[in-house]
């Protein structure tokens with residue numbers, strides 16, 4: 001299968017330095033492989049989506065020289081597809097409606113914490129709703145050895161997570177009637193034939209859930225690469241929520257060179273004078289660093 005990568009920003013504000021690093025890493029990996037690079041706007045989290053932010057992100061990517069090889073996909077236009085994916089799982093018995101409120105879950109986790117046991121969702125509604133109205137839909141995770149999901153991250157090395165003890169049955173359809181990120185991302189990546197996922201390490205904790213969901217849905221598991229995230233002086237991930245400043249579109253080279261340094265890329269020689277020079281040097285530095293041999 002030929003390489004297909006993607007950048008999947010949530011339009012909660014303009015592109016900032018942290019998201020530029022993820023965009024650049026996914027772009028360079030696609031170019032180094034001679035593959036396609038796609039953009040998906042993750043605009044289904046209604047309350048967090050900022051009007052105009054998606055258009056702003058797309059314009060900034062373009063000005064920074066990163067143009068998607070296909071039309072961007074908008075999650076908000078794919079609601080029927082997510083419903084179909086959930087409906088396909090229903091006859092398997094792998095999903096079930098959950099009537100627990102946030103408070104009930106928090107209370108039971110508090111008790112579990114006091115008993116020093118698992119912090120995962122305790123599976124209260126596995127056996128039925130116990131007279132409560134259905135609020136969300138959850139995916140049943142396996143018990144025992146089968147709950148351990150492992151993958152080899154191309155940057156971070158081998159990873160494992162025990163879904164039963166560390167996560168519990170997780171939400172695919174939220175109580176506030178929104179599609180959960182885990183479901184949307186797996187359906188979208190599968191439908192777009194994504195072969196390689198490159199994103200920030202803050203999302204690595206979701207990867208085992210996504211791999212398990214891929215197996216339940218019978219779709220392929222892509223390769224994963226999680227790059228270090230950019231933090232502020234307090235050590236927090238740089239995000240639109242904690243005031244990361246928007247990028248200066250008039251000076252893309254400065255920000256791109258800084259992003260390349262964050263990715264530990266040696267550009268060598270003099271600083272690039274044009275975007276073209278930058279991408280040429282950065283792509284070969286990435287290929288060398290990540291041991292990529294172009295397939296096309």
Ligand code: GLU
Nearest residue numbers: 008009010042185199203
């Ligand atoms: N929309 C997610 C974010 O901006 C990224 C999802 C992904 O790359 O899987 O954090």
